[in-house]
Amino acid sequence: MGKLRPLAKRLEIDVLLDQIFRLTDEGKTSVSPELQPLLIAESSRSRGTVHSHLLKTRHYHAAENLSNNPDITIRRADKAVMFVLIPSEQYVSKLDSIVHYCFKSSREFLDCVNSAPAEGVMASLDVESLFTNIPVLRTIDYICDHVYRSSPLPLLKIEEIHLHELLKICTQEAVFCWSCGNLYQQIDGRYMGSPFGVVFANSFMGSGWDEVFNRFARPLLYGRYVDDVFVRTTDSEERERLLCLLQEVSSLQLTTEEATDGVLPFLEVLLTQNADGSTHTAVYTKPTDQLVCA
Structure with a gap:
């Protein structure tokens, strides 16, 4: 159960929010719009080791079963106080499709290494x-090719020849x-x-x-x-x-x-x-x- 302790407070907040929203749907209470973000922010703070009365044994068992299920991969969401559940086969497939992958942080590197087979x-x-x-000119060609022929983003409101020239001037x-x-x-x-x-x-x-x-x-x-x-x-x-x-x-x-x-x-x-x-x-x-x- 040691691995689950860091998640206990967040689970407690989720259960509390669920109970509050249920009462709201039944017309028994009204909720300020600021309540949910305040409670979510509270879930990331440490305020002692008081035992939760909201988390039941079934919640701990459910979390433990998920963490031990090899068919499910659990990863912390980027820039959010929550976790993402994804089928392990789908997660590994995405990693296997990586040919050149640019890590943004050590966390992304760890996720990649821990999820890929430890072979070779x-x-x-x-x-x-x-x-x-x-090589500046070669890199400018790469940038223009990506911007105008490979990027999923809308095209720039500037002709390619002008962007190419501006990059040359700046460099x-x-x-x-x-x-x-x-x-x-x-x-x-x-x-x-x-x-x-x-x-x-x-x-x-x-x-x-x-x-x-x-x-x-x-x-x-x-x-x-x-x-x-x-x-x-x-x-x-x-x-x-x-x-x-x-x-x-x-x-x-x-x-x-x-x-x-x-x-x-x-x-x-x-x-x-x-x-x-x-x-x-x-x-x-x-x-x-x-x-x-x-």
């Missing part, structure tokens, strides 16, 4: 000096002053802190590496956080072939780190591939991090 060899790939080596005609007082113009690559830096990095890494997977068999698992890439391949030889092709197509230099004895750090997560095929995750702290706040 784990490794991480890292791009050396990505921002300063982004290739911007000047900066060096400490000696001279003015310089950066015609390729993006400097760290550039307003276009992350947009261009993601566009190039996503669209550019799609070309790789049109020519190379898809790995067991592939995902990235900007320039940090996580892969599962069938063996080390497959990873090396993938690495060579990535460097050939992107013209970037990459470093690789393979799991040692089934252990691999990635982002802030330490992954351990167990003998039974499962993957254990824990918080990873770099050896150079002294955990001292300045």
Whole structure:
């Protein structure tokens, strides 16, 4: 029952709201519109360990049965105090369809790793000096192709040729002053802190590496956080072939780190591939991090 304790207060609030709305439907009470959001906000606060009188044994049993049901996957909803239930087969199918997946956070990475089969060899790939080596004109072509031919969003009220030219002006005609007082113009690559830096990095890494997977068999698992890439391949030889092709197509230099004895750090997560095929995750702290706040 230990795993269910963090959810107990939210379940209590849900039961309370259900009872309130039932009384409202019967005309026995009236409810302020602010009540529901206030109660939901209260569900995320910790105010001691008072035992709930609203949650019954059946509620705990139902939650426990759901969490133990292999046919159902439970995930916390993004930016909401609730959980989403989805058939495990459908959830895994969506993950299996990932060819290049851009993680937005360590939580998304954990969801992906924990839901995918723990097969093959784990490794991480890292791009050396990505921002300063982004091919600007090639990336502008990728962006325009996505905006005008691949995006599900409505077309921009600007012609493609004009967007292309504006992006060139913003990236290739911007000047900066060096400490000696001279003015310089950066015609390729993006400097760290550039307003276009992350947009261009993601566009190039996503669209550019799609070309790789049109020519190379898809790995067991592939995902990235900007320039940090996580892969599962069938063996080390497959990873090396993938690495060579990535460097050939992107013209970037990459470093690789393979799991040692089934252990691999990635982002802030330490992954351990167990003998039974499962993957254990824990918080990873770099050896150079002294955990001292300045």
